[in-house]
Amino acid sequence: MKDFNNKFLKIFFVLLVLLYGCSESHFFKQDMVNAEALTSSDEQKNNIAVAKPPFSEDIFPCSECHAEQETNPERRLLDMHEEIVDSFHHDSENRWCLDCHDADNRDFLRLASGSLLKFEESYKLCGQCHGDKLRDWKVGVHGKRTGDWNGNKQYLLCVHCHNPHSPKFESLQPLPPPVRQEDIY
Amino acid sequence: MQKKEKNNSRRNFLKKLPVLALGTVALAGCSSEELDEFFQQNFRTLSKAEKNDIVKNLEKKYSEKYGKEFVVSDKPATEGILFGYALDLSRCIGCRKCVYACVEENNQSREPQVHWIQVLRMENEKGIDVHYANVHYNPDLVPEKGHFYMPVACQQCRNPQCTTVCPTKATWQTEDGIVVVDYNWCIGCRYCMAACPYGARHFNWGEPNIPDEEVNPITHYLGNRPRTKGVVEKCTFCIQRVRDGKYPSCVEICPTGSRKFGNLLDPDSEIRYILENKRVLVFKEELNTQPKFYYFFGV
Numbered sequence: 001m002k003d004f005n006n007k008f009l010k011i012f013f014v015l016l017v018l019l020y021g022c023s024e025s026h027f028f029k030q031d032m033v034n035a036e037a038l039t040s041s042d043e044q045k046n047n048i049a050v051a052k053p054p055f056s057e058d059i060f061p062c063s064e065c066h067a068e069q070e071t072n073p074e075r076r077l078l079d080m081h082e083e084i085v086d087s088f089h090h091d092s093e094n095r096w097c098l099d100c101h102d103a104d105n106r107d108f109l110r111l112a113s114g115s116l117l118k119f120e121e122s123y124k125l126c127g128q129c130h131g132d133k134l135r136d137w138k139v140g141v142h143g144k145r146t147g148d149w150n151g152n153k154q155y156l157l158c159v160h161c162h163n164p165h166s167p168k169f170e171s172l173q174p175l176p177p178p179v180r181q182e183d184i185y
Numbered sequence: 186m187q188k189k190e191k192n193n194s195r196r197n198f199l200k201k202l203p204v205l206a207l208g209t210v211a212l213a214g215c216s217s218e219e220l221d222e223f224f225q226q227n228f229r230t231l232s233k234a235e236k237n238d239i240v241k242n243l244e245k246k247y248s249e250k251y252g253k254e255f256v257v258s259d260k261p262a263t264e265g266i267l268f269g270y271a272l273d274l275s276r277c278i279g280c281r282k283c284v285y286a287c288v289e290e291n292n293q294s295r296e297p298q299v300h301w302i303q304v305l306r307m308e309n310e311k312g313i314d315v316h317y318a319n320v321h322y323n324p325d326l327v328p329e330k331g332h333f334y335m336p337v338a339c340q341q342c343r344n345p346q347c348t349t350v351c352p353t354k355a356t357w358q359t360e361d362g363i364v365v366v367d368y369n370w371c372i373g374c375r376y377c378m379a380a381c382p383y384g385a386r387h388f389n390w391g392e393p394n395i396p397d398e399e400v401n402p403i404t405h406y407l408g409n410r411p412r413t414k415g416v417v418e419k420c421t422f423c424i425q426r427v428r429d430g431k432y433p434s435c436v437e438i439c440p441t442g443s444r445k446f447g448n449l450l451d452p453d454s455e456i457r458y459i460l461e462n463k464r465v466l467v468f469k470e471e472l473n474t475q476p477k478f479y480y481f482f483g484v
Binding site for chain 1: 273278279280281282284285297298300303320321322323324325326327328427430431432436437439440441442445446447448451454455458459462463483
């Protein structure tokens with residue numbers, strides 16, 4: 001695992017240096033995080049950037065509060081994250097916070113394998129169950145892409161459109177319908 | 186009373202000559218730009234220099250009219266590119282954000298209203314059947330139970346009927362597959378509108394009206410430059426954006442990511458992935474228009 005992390009870091013730094021050399025780089029201008037974890041040839045060719053995770057204001061790093069608190073894995077009413085518990089609707093019968101959030105280091109997510117995951121790569125966590133969606137997302141079919149159809153593209157994370165605690169896409173108010181022919185004078 | 190006979194004598198003709206002279210003077214009073222525009226040849230036969238002059242004139246004209254710097258591009262198609270579009274029917278929720286993003290990007294008239302995209306609400310039980318389609322749905326929230334939504338704009342046919350019926354050759358399919366209109370050559374006969382089976386062409390029945398501050402000044406000659414009364418207009422896949430490498434604005438606004446765009450000739454493109462891996466259909470396939478706009482089911 002350590003070995004893997006080392007390799008990972010090296011690749012990341014090489015990419016960072018390469019990107020820094022590129023003055024026209026979209027990444028820094030757009031305040032995007034490089035999605036270095038996507039390694040298929042298509043993604044490398046097309047320079048994909050993933051937007052930063054949409055944290056609520058002043059909530060991250062989680063360890064700021066949690067470091068001093070004792071870990072309690074029990075399902076219970078929470079004082080702090082009440083709104084999340086209220087709206088929790090994501091296989092809520094079978095799951096609770098620490099199935100996705102790491103118990104020992106709250107600034108990270110946790111895969112089923114036990115390995116830690118940065119919030120920037122949360123799509124890997126989602127992909128554990130929603131593999132078909134992850135596959136489609138990587139090739140640009142699930143989810144929205146913006147930018148250049150033939151060059152730099154920006155991806156959104158799953159959590160930009162789906163609340164991870166209640167992932168059903170929320171209904172929207174439609175914009176006004178076109179004018180009816182009989183209403184034109 | 187005897188009917189007065191019309192006098193067609195040579196003397197009378199000569200007497201009327203000054204009127205003709207006055208007319209000539211009046212014509213000479215037109216600015217050279219107006220004359221150039223009047224005598225402009227078909228866009229496809231123009232040289233690079235002639236096109237340059239025309240877009241320069243238009244930039245000047247629009248900048249004065251709307252009080253901001255205009256860019257009118259005449260960027261041609263790039264070899265090896267054939268644009269294609271795919272729309273995910275299983276994800277579209279009918280919010281109409283694309284309709285209004287298109288209006289703003291492409292300078293459609295606000296009043297009288299012109300919409301290039303029409304979102305059809307279909308009945309789940311009836312499937313894709315325009316007989317049961319409704320464009321005027323207006324609930325508090327979408328999507329609605331028992332319905333799905335099918336946005337329709339120009340299907341960018343490989344075999345377009347609109348271009349073949351045009352008596353002035355003011356509309357044609359470009360090399361990258363976009364069907365365009367030269368508003369300077371359109372005479373407003375609306376044959377193309379009758380020929381299009383998708384209702385994708387729209388006529389400017391009145392003088393188009395766009396508030397100055399809302400006009401998009403980044404334009405293309407064959408796309409979103411301001412139009413006049415009496416010409417037909419249509420979706421161009423945002424020619425001013427896609428020939429510059431950007432996604433069409435409807436793709437960028439869609440909150441569900443239902444809209445996909447790319448190069449059909451690039452085997453690694455999103456659009457090719459969809460065509461090869463998803464269940465795809467084209468609208469009114471039986472008419473053999475061969476659209477480059479595909480509908481698919483992502484889930």
